[in-house]
Amino acid sequence: MSHILAIDQGTTSSRAIIFDPDMHPIATAQEEITQHFPDSGWVEHEVSDLWSTTIRTCRQAITKAGLSSTDIAAIGITNQRETTIVWDKKTGEPIHRAIVWQDRRTSKMCQDLRDTGYEPMITGQTGLFLDPYFSATKLKWLLDNVEGARARAENGNLLFGTVDSFLIWKLTDGAVHATDATNAARTLLFDIHKGAWSMDICKLLDIPTNMLPDVRDCAADFGHTQPDLFGSPLPILGAAGDQQAATVGQACFEPGMLKSTYGTGCFALLNTGTSPVVSKNRMLTTIAYQLDGIPTYALEGSIFIAGAVVQWLRDGLGIIENANQTEALASQADDTQNLILVPAFTGLGAPYWNADCRGAVYGLARNSGPAEFARAALESVGYQTRDLLEAMHADWPDSTKGPVLRVDGGMTANDWSMQFLSNILQAPVDRPKVWETTALGAAWLAGMKAGIYPDQSEFSKNWALDRSFSPDMEKSQSDAKYQRWKKAIYATLSV
Numbered sequence: 001m002s003h004i005l006a007i008d009q010g011t012t013s014s015r016a017i018i019f020d021p022d023m024h025p026i027a028t029a030q031e032e033i034t035q036h037f038p039d040s041g042w043v044e045h046e047v048s049d050l051w052s053t054t055i056r057t058c059r060q061a062i063t064k065a066g067l068s069s070t071d072i073a074a075i076g077i078t079n080q081r082e083t084t085i086v087w088d089k090k091t092g093e094p095i096h097r098a099i100v101w102q103d104r105r106t107s108k109m110c111q112d113l114r115d116t117g118y119e120p121m122i123t124g125q126t127g128l129f130l131d132p133y134f135s136a137t138k139l140k141w142l143l144d145n146v147e148g149a150r151a152r153a154e155n156g157n158l159l160f161g162t163v164d165s166f167l168i169w170k171l172t173d174g175a176v177h178a179t180d181a182t183n184a185a186r187t188l189l190f191d192i193h194k195g196a197w198s199m200d201i202c203k204l205l206d207i208p209t210n211m212l213p214d215v216r217d218c219a220a221d222f223g224h225t226q227p228d229l230f231g232s233p234l235p236i237l238g239a240a241g242d243q244q245a246a247t248v249g250q251a252c253f254e255p256g257m258l259k260s261t262y263g264t265g266c267f268a269l270l271n272t273g274t275s276p277v278v279s280k281n282r283m284l285t286t287i288a289y290q291l292d293g294i295p296t297y298a299l300e301g302s303i304f305i306a307g308a309v310v311q312w313l314r315d316g317l318g319i320i321e322n323a324n325q326t327e328a329l330a331s332q333a334d335d336t337q338n339l340i341l342v343p344a345f346t347g348l349g350a351p352y353w354n355a356d357c358r359g360a361v362y363g364l365a366r367n368s369g370p371a372e373f374a375r376a377a378l379e380s381v382g383y384q385t386r387d388l389l390e391a392m393h394a395d396w397p398d399s400t401k402g403p404v405l406r407v408d409g410g411m412t413a414n415d416w417s418m419q420f421l422s423n424i425l426q427a428p429v430d431r432p433k434v435w436e437t438t439a440l441g442a443a444w445l446a447g448m449k450a451g452i453y454p455d456q457s458e459f460s461k462n463w464a465l466d467r468s469f470s471p472d473m474e475k476s477q478s479d480a481k482y483q484r485w486k487k488a489i490y491a492t493l494s495v
Helices: 045-063 106-115 119-126 135-145 149-154 161-172 197-206 244-251 307-317 326-334 370-395 397-401 415-427 437-450 457-463 477-494
Strands: 003-011 011-020 025-032 074-080 087-090 159-160 178-180 214-216 238-241 260-262 266-273 284-291 292-304 341-344 360-362 405-408 429-432 465-469
Touching: 003 045, 003 161, 003 437, 011 045, 011 437, 045 307, 074 161, 074 244, 087 135, 087 149, 087 161, 087 341, 106 119, 106 135, 119 197, 135 149, 135 197, 135 397, 149 159, 159 161, 159 214, 161 178, 161 238, 178 238, 178 341, 238 244, 244 260, 244 266, 244 284, 244 292, 244 437, 260 370, 266 284, 266 370, 266 415, 292 370, 307 370, 326 370, 326 415, 341 370, 341 477, 360 477, 370 415, 405 415, 415 429, 415 477, 437 457
Parallel strands: 003 074, 074 238, 178 214, 260 405, 405 429
Antiparallel strands: 003 011, 011 025, 087 159, 260 266, 266 292, 284 292, 341 360, 429 465
16 A cells, blocks of 8 residues: 555546655546536536546556555545535535636626625635635525525535535545635635634625535545445545645745646745735735645735637637647747737736736737747746736745746646746746646645655655756847737736
8 A cells, every 4th residue: 555546636637646655656547528618708517527537537547557446545636726516415416517717707796795895804814806716706606596505505405615525525425525725725715814714704605604614734634435436445635726736746845935837727826934925916825735734825826828728729729739739830930920919718817817808919910820829829828927926026025035936737848838938037947857746746645644655855855857947038038028918918908
């Protein structure tokens, strides 16, 4: 029993990865998940898809590794955050599709709450803003719009959870209704200073507290799986939201350490230690991880569209067949063109927090084509990252003294994109040897709790560099390009 099974349930796919005793990934299984768009700005998942793909990939990964359940010491779970599920306490049946973190249907609800002056109280307790991104208003929408839901919830018949909580409940056959502090901190219902659900916010949004899961450390006992799922019961000993799991996987354990993950969206987290930093620049104050009852805080910047802009090139415009083609296309782009793509397909995240604006393209020429669009798409991710880092440095000047940016996620495989990121930031960018840092973080939490993986200090020493990217663009050119981006942003926001 020396291997760890990491479940990585994401926005576009479910994955399971087996890590060996040396924390190396030895087998992976992955299945894509269909996203549903029933209305403009609405994004949903079939809850049954989240569950079935998770179980299938777990079984496939164990088989690929040539192992059985008796070889697995523990399970660690990481997940797409904020995505909201409500299900029946007795049957486990969801009352509605999962409402995905990208969904913007509660924009007006958030605006109404802002207009009535509730945002300072909510931000003061949660570190978050009143935005449709977070779980609370999605949960209220479900209770208000699914027939009979509110009465069932008030009678104690419905449960709420983010994806981790739902998977834990299903894996344990309903024995455990729990989440970890990092996922709780993303719901807009959790007081990150008191470490408890906010009664003030629950009352404001009319959310019955009996729906809410128990909140535990990231490395904790989350129960055992049903014996018939994998052949024998397996302990679930780790859980963390995907961006926090990546922070752990990148060994960002010291204040000032910074990581950025490039998946569907992009999320940068800056470790600020055991004291929360209140942002003056529209960053989020959140929990990076919690161990032994002690939270470590972070400043976070959230970009809604990163890897999803490449998916748009493929599925929306049809100019590529796979993501790998963007690197060659971007290299072929006409340098005399200054195409700027603002990928506000579902609004803009940090530091703008505008749910209603939509994407735009500036600088189109008659000969703008697939290469120019590919380059503009990749550049948009770099520009948005600079937005985040400049705001973080302004909030916490000590962060400028910290180490280089550590990156992970699918987009980091694109060397062109990572070189541009270094250029636009005018700073080094380090890519680790283990790119699966999100799953690695979940695996380490479970393995450390199980006693087979090392402590934080030893784990940090094992972090290994794959490649470091250093700026090869003059600062004046980088700044000029960034100023064009800022003009495009303000033009988009003014429409």
